Amino acid sequence: MTSYSPLTTAECAAVFLMLLEDQEAAGLLGQLQPDELQLVGTTMCALGEIAPGKVADAIAGFVAEAEIEGLPLDDRQQRVSALISQAVGPVKGESLMQRIAPDAMPRSIEIARWLSPAILFSLIEEEQPQVIAILLLMLEAETAAQILASLGEEVRPRVVERIARMGQISSDTVSMLDQLLAERIANRFGTAALTLGGAREAANLINLAAPDVGQQVLPAIEKRDADLARAIEAEMFTFEMLLELDAKDMARLLRDVDNQHLVTALKGLDEEGQEPFFAAMSSRAADGVRDEIELLPKLRRSDVTDAQKTIIDLARKLADDGEISIGASDGEFV
Missing domain, CATH: 1.10.220.30 (Flagellar motor switch protein FliG, alpha-alpha superhelical domain)
Incomplete structure (x- = not known):
């Protein structure tokens, strides 16, 4: 049986990185300090051919380290959000995070997604380009594009420039935007900013679903609330x-x-x-x-x-x- 000298931490890291896809390895290397990056890079080049035993030792080393250190909870949602956004883009990433951790996204920003571009524009048209840029990045692309088109000719290029230069957005900045939107939405619509749902929305869902959905859902609702069932049914009669x-x-x-x-x-x-x-x-x-x-x-x-x-x-x-x-x-x- 072949024996191997124990791997150093740098050697374990080097082996582990070489097991990953190039993009994944590059992402991890990008998080290292310059001296750490130099050490790991030097070690990767010096290892030569890596026998299966060394691969197993590297993985075992990480398992042992995990048993001692564990993984801290600090900023977990922020880190998961950043990883998902990097994988699928910021808009889809935020939507996924809203499902994964509903409390992670500020409520007012989520409400803003339901507002029409014209209303959103009226809420933020007087704001600084940086604030407008951040909000546009949090909206669906089509909505954001309509708001951008509504901006004045002087403001529009400044907003686009800030979007192009935007890096990571701090949680404090997002909280500031959330508070701003909360105040503007409350002033515009009152404390009950949006009334979501209703008979028409329910009817639209039934119309879009398979035929047997309505046949099952409406009688069941009628048993509990006949007036509501009639209201939904009335909305289901469309001109089409x-x-x-x-x-x-x-x-x-x-x-x-x-x-x-x-x-x-x-x-x-x-x-x-x-x-x-x-x-x-x-x-x-x-x-x-x-x-x-x-x-x-x-x-x-x-x-x-x-x-x-x-x-x-x-x-x-x-x-x-x-x-x-x-x-x-x-x-x-x-």
Whole structure:
């Protein structure tokens, strides 16, 4: 059996580093002091061919050291956050840390992610470029880009320059930004800065999920809160769902729809979206509606939405009366 002289700490470190991928090893070397880096580099070159026994000894040495020293808790979340951010980028890294350690991210910064770019811009437009740069780095890229575009021409390049030069951000800086946002959000919206959730959000999730989700979820909610179930169900009737009506049900609906409401509602759809309505009309009636749509000036989105909601309410009444079927083919939630 071959015997080996015990490895020094520097030799253990050298062997361990050579077991890693180049990028990983370089990351560790970058954390050493100059004298430590010189010692480890010299040792790596001097080791020559490394026998399997020395590899095992190096690993055993680290295991023994770990049994004595352990790993300190100090700044653990900050270190994990830095490593994850380095691996997947700052935006994805912060999102992951919010799931891993929900209390690690300041609450106001997380709330800011829900605000529109226009509102966020109004909160920080008077701030120093450094503050704006830090916030932009903590937002999704698309939102940050819209805020950047809203900045004045003098401020914009200064913010971009600071983003390009940004290194590590101290926890004190993040806390300062969190406090600033907390004050601005409270002044703008009150202490209840955001109302998250609601029947519409719940309905949107159900609409996006598989069909059987709504069929299982709504009856279960109705047993506990019938009013809430009805509120969610009402939001599930979207104008787009009317495009799936068969010709018979569409024709029945159109008999009760005011022509002006129909013209205004269809103005908000492209030709493909309008076609199911035209297909249920006579050629003459369809041509007349098309002409009216062409003659309409540009409308406010709210006017189109109101007209569509009126038609949705009518469709819902007809569905409740059993005259048309909307939604699931098995008749659920109509």
